[in-house]
Amino acid sequence: MLSIANILNSFDVWLNKLLNPTLVMLVEMALIAIFAIALFAVLGLVLVYLERKVSALIQIRKGPNRVGPFGIFQTTADTVKLIMKESFMPDSADKFLYKTAPFVVMITAMLLLAPLPFAEGVQIWNINIGVFFITAVSSLSVIGILMAGWASNNKYSLLGAMRSGAQIVSYELSAGMAILSIIVLTGSLNLQEIVLSQKDGWWIFKGHIPAIIAFVIYIIAVTAETNRAPFDLAEAESELTGGFHTEYAGMRFALFFLAEYINIFIVCAIGATLFLGGWMPFHIGNWQAFNHVMDFIPSSIWFFGKTFGLILLIMWFRWTFPRLRIDQLLNLEWKYLLPISMFNLLVMTLIAIKGWHF
């Protein structure tokens, strides 16, 4: 059967015939790097376009519609503009940190692409502690934001970075708890194995109500972790003008901007993998014919479909809700989400021990 995994395997075999193993590894690493950068760019463009179209739909507007058919090249044109722009740097900025910060944020986002199972057997790095890797690396992005806020030597940036630090550190806890509640069910940190464990049903259905609670908490927490409205306090345009990236212009700003969208993609991809079965097709019990039709849809389409479904949900939040205040934001996490998710984890553990899940 023609699938991405088969094509990649035969390509690997063909390369091995041509070159010696060390060279093969080097060539493949280079190709993967190109792939990661290309995916980063394409995803950024697609998601920005999607965001603008979704917001236009919600706000009874048309959205981008001039550059190319339905305005699909609008984001490309914007990127070209941002590349051409002067990367202005304030005179009093801490030069090294100021220049490094966008790359820290971007590299963090790119590293997170590594353990994602994009389709059946397609994964950049099949690491057995995939979930752990993701939770560990994703918390690094806050360092980039704090660097940007501090190095800009701007009061708005400093306030934004301060907020962002408090926010990401707190919401990581409940996001981690929500992820853990699926890990106790699967008993594995390997993302590919987690997907395989959902062969007979997605965890959101198999895990009873605790899984649904974990899913809701996960979505709220990652919306906050990626600094998206209604938790966009780090940017908070109407309060802090631009928050931590007030002083950034040109491509340096665009890197923050793209990293934000890649982070959304990644958290939604993880959500889809853990709760919605990743690339697993949708099956209903004994409906053989229905299940067979579902199997025909390629696994990559299932993965991207679920991920983009979650992305649309998060975009819908952004264009509907007002922003929270910083103390309300922290109250929500420490007084509600964290206790609930801790209790939920206990219930989930009980379910896993007793084997009550399907």
Add this chain to the structure above:
Amino acid sequence: MHQEIKTTPSGDMVINVGPQHPSTHGVLHLLITLNGETIVNLDPNIGYIHRSIEKMCESLSYRQFIYTTSRMDYLSSHMNNHACALTVEKGLQIEVPERAEVIRVIISELTRLASHQLWWGSMAMDLGALSPFFYAFREREMITDIMEETCGARLTMNYVVPGGVMMDLHPDFQKKVKAFIVQFKSKIGEYHDLVTGNIIFQNRTKGIGMLSKEDAISYGVTGPAARGSGLSCDIRKLYPYATYQKLQFNEILETAGDSFARYMVRMREMEESVSIIEQLIDNIPEGEFQAKTKAVLKLPKGEFYTRIETARGELGVYLVSEGGTTPYRIKFRSPGFSNLSALNHMIKGHKMGDLVAVMGTLDLVIPDIDR
């Protein structure tokens, strides 16, 4: 050369909000002393858009000076003109025809609606919800279209002349206003669903920016901002002008005194304005739309004062005449100026994020403060 961030002697950070800032909606400059995220002190700094309108008026005739006032509170431009025309009419003892007065009231209420809708959209936008702005503009666009057909301008209308209005209504006026009322009434529920009922919005505005009735009086706060504190100050009720005494309408009062109360006052005022328009739109009397006046107006020697209720509060026009063709001195008592003075009192001790929630409900228009 990493510069030290400047602080006050007590270690608090001083931050400049404005004159270029997305949520000051104009060139308002606020010097804010912050302790962490908490506002310790707020010092408004105005004058960035001062155009000396009052001084300009001294060299313009009694027909001309009315139109500079459209640029004060540009969202209540018709009402500013109305106040000036009333002052001139008071001085010259001109009887304004019934038809002109009714037209003036209808346009005033339409202006109030347009102003409140813009406020609703921008207030939600300040709080981080970007979509309501577009919903507000959907209905506001109908009003501006009506204005454009009536007097040629969409925002800074110059429709009022001493003794009446500049020209008669266009034939489609009633039909279009009725269409607007139908549209507005079907969409006001959407406004409440989208913003008023939102739990985040309520948490952001309830108990924030408390202003007691006594403080409202001592700071001279007027308009919806004062009525949210239970202070009865609607000039349309207290000192009726034009045809307001013949109309059935309620003065909207809320007693909580917080941002949410001020928000609700404006939301309910919009519905009240619609009911005023509904009472008048089918009963526009026939007749002249302008009283016969002399070509050159000369006010008798003396002092004249009128006040009206604009969308932001009480606008007072104080005019001193020496008997010539131009005013000797004009002073406007603008609602925005007094309302801004209460901001420091209301915001102290709140978080930086509350600034927009409090400032939004004061509905400041900066050209109105500076003039």
